[in-house]
Amino acid sequence: MPLRVPRFGFDNLITDLSGTLTADSEADGYNVENLQDWKPYTFWKPAATGDHNAKIVFSTPRPVNYFCLYAQDLWKHGGTIALESSDDGGSTWVSRTGTITPVDSKPLYISFPQFIAAQWRVRVVSTPASAIGVVSFGVDMQLQYGAWKGFSPPIFNRNTVVTNQTSETAQPLARSINQAGNKLVLPLDFHTELWVRQNWIPFMKHAELKNWFFQWNPLDYPFDVAFCRTDKRPGAPAFSVFDMMKMDLSADAWVD
Numbered sequence: 001m002p003l004r005v006p007r008f009g010f011d012n013l014i015t016d017l018s019g020t021l022t023a024d025s026e027a028d029g030y031n032v033e034n035l036q037d038w039k040p041y042t043f044w045k046p047a048a049t050g051d052h053n054a055k056i057v058f059s060t061p062r063p064v065n066y067f068c069l070y071a072q073d074l075w076k077h078g079g080t081i082a083l084e085s086s087d088d089g090g091s092t093w094v095s096r097t098g099t100i101t102p103v104d105s106k107p108l109y110i111s112f113p114q115f116i117a118a119q120w121r122v123r124v125v126s127t128p129a130s131a132i133g134v135v136s137f138g139v140d141m142q143l144q145y146g147a148w149k150g151f152s153p154p155i156f157n158r159n160t161v162v163t164n165q166t167s168e169t170a171q172p173l174a175r176s177i178n179q180a181g182n183k184l185v186l187p188l189d190f191h192t193e194l195w196v197r198q199n200w201i202p203f204m205k206h207a208e209l210k211n212w213f214f215q216w217n218p219l220d221y222p223f224d225v226a227f228c229r230t231d232k233r234p235g236a237p238a239f240s241v242f243d244m245m246k247m248d249l250s251a252d253a254w255v256d
Contacts, residue, residue: 004220005146006186009068009109009213010206011138012038013120019056027129035122035135038210040071040227040254043131046124053084054132055121061087065114066140067097068213070107070227070254071133079126083110083137085117093121106256109215109225114139134227136213141199146217148187148246153216154226154253157183184214184228184253189246196237196245204234207251214253226253 013019015036023032023044030045032054046052067083074081080101084093097110122135159182164175191200206212207230214226228251235248 004217005143007066007109007111007143007215007218008141008203009066009136009138009215010203010210011140012136013058013062013064013138014054014056014122014135016056016058016062019058019062021054021056023052023054025052030131035132038134038136040133040211043071043133045131046126046129049127049129051123051125052129053121053123055090055119057090058118061116061118062120063114063116063139064096064120064137065112066137067110067112068108068136068225069100069102069132069134070213072102072105072130074124074126074130074132075102075104077126077128077130079124079130081125081132082123084121084123085115086119086121087117090119093123095123104256106223107213107225107227107254109213109218109222111140111218134211141203143188144191144195145188148189150185150187151216152183152185153221153224154182154184154214154228155224155255157185157253159183159252182226182253182255183231184226184249184251186249186251187246188248189240190244191237191247193239193243193245196247200237200247207234207249214251224255226255228253 025046027045027047034042237245237247240246
């Protein structure tokens, strides 16, 4: 798989209701179930400082190759976070991401070789206790090819609305500026029909209802990550040449 193709983090084990989600500590109003709703304004937060975790256990092992994070205040407290797995019933835990120390509020997208385990946990170490809004981990979707002509990375595509006021004599007066996040406009082409059936259709169904993470160039710009939601229904795939298909995606994107 080319290292520069865009990746989508939407397959999220922590939202899988077939697993059992628990936390070793919860502050009042900051239940661990808040991690399951994809909302950046509901949080899990331990009731005490120090080392705590949110754990999900499945009856059968599940594959994971990415971890994403958004809406957290770890960076304010010098806190750390890691995704860990256990294949011996929770006796020992192995970090798959290494220790992550956020330095700001930007979304993060961490990729690693796929590993399969029945038990996964998000481990947080923070004093004072930090709040975590959105985490996602599972198997991500990687495009067959990069973005087509006309693509603008979300970090460049600011969704700024400017309203200018003018006097009766046509002189410039005040102006108001509303920064409403960023935009993702992603035209794609030359993806096989089989790939579209297996990957794009499940993504479309997810994106119609929930948010997701987007990383446009993991090799060269691993920190150019966006937390996204569609602003309209994802474009229906259509045939372009031979058995290849094209599609497009438009979304609101938050990059910090």
